[in-house]
Amino acid sequence: RKEVEQDPGPFNVPEGATVAFNCTYSNSASQSFFWYRQDCRKEPKLLMSVYSSGNEDGRFTAQLNRASQYISLLIRDSKLSDSATYLCVVARKDSSYKLIFGSGTRLLVRP
Amino acid sequence: SAVISQKPSRDICQRGTSLTIQCQVDSQVTMMFWYRQQPGQSLTLIATANQGSEATYESGFVIDKFPISRPNLTFSTLTVSNMSPEDSSIYLCSVEGAPREQYFGPGTRLTVT
Numbered sequence: 001r002k003e004v005e006q007d008p009g010p011f012n013v014p015e016g017a018t019v020a021f022n023c024t025y026s027n028s029a030s031q032s033f034f035w036y037r038q039d040c041r042k043e044p045k046l047l048m049s050v051y052s053s054g055n056e057d058g059r060f061t062a063q064l065n066r067a068s069q070y071i072s073l074l075i076r077d078s079k080l081s082d083s084a085t086y087l088c089v090v091a092r093k094d095s096s097y098k099l100i101f102g103s104g105t106r107l108l109v110r111p
Numbered sequence: 112s113a114v115i116s117q118k119p120s121r122d123i124c125q126r127g128t129s130l131t132i133q134c135q136v137d138s139q140v141t142m143m144f145w146y147r148q149q150p151g152q153s154l155t156l157i158a159t160a161n162q163g164s165e166a167t168y169e170s171g172f173v174i175d176k177f178p179i180s181r182p183n184l185t186f187s188t189l190t191v192s193n194m195s196p197e198d199s200s201i202y203l204c205s206v207e208g209a210p211r212e213q214y215f216g217p218g219t220r221l222t223v224t
Contacts, residue, residue: 098159
């Protein structure tokens with residue numbers, strides 16, 4: 001079983017739709033949580049950190065449930081430019097902090 | 112966030128040869144990380160490189176295959192040695208910005224024939 005699991009998609013939604021991505025992680029020692037965005041043939045870029053209290057950045061809302069080891073990302077009013085792969089990422093500490101990446105959920109927003 | 116550059120951006124290499132990838136950051140950073148992203152896959156950490164000490168390799172990666180240098184706080188290299196087609200991948204370096212947040216270079220796309 002992968003340490004970070006995501007639905008690979010693709011999610012194909014019309015502009016203006018609301019879409020939600022889910023992610024589960026298996027290591028309870030995970031300490032920090034993130035969503036990254038990766039465009040085709042580009043490097044991943046940090047979208048937002050995820051906090052236990054939930055946090056919002058414009059059209060994007062992230063939630064964390066430590067008890068269920070579950071992370072979510074909600075995108076409201078989808079834009080064409082939101083089309084990308086969204087990577088769920090957890091950080092845990094071995095000898096140093098280490099990021100563990102999910103395999104990503106692909107989003108396609110159509111006109 | 113830091114500005115990170117990598118060289119080369121892409122290369123096509125013959126099996127059995129080696130390629131050294133450079134990563135340059137515009138500010139001093141303590142830790143630099145090297146990742147691999149195989150076709151259609153997500154990122155896998157190869158090793159963590161601290162200046163002045165040996166790199167720490169993840170399970171499945173060894174120094175003989177992926178030697179790393181970290182001569183100063185703004186620069187690192189990763190060498191992919193004795194390449195085979197299975198090494199065809201994108202190799203990315205990253206640095207830590209805010210605690211536990213990482214920022215990535217543009218990647219080096221390697222094809223081994």
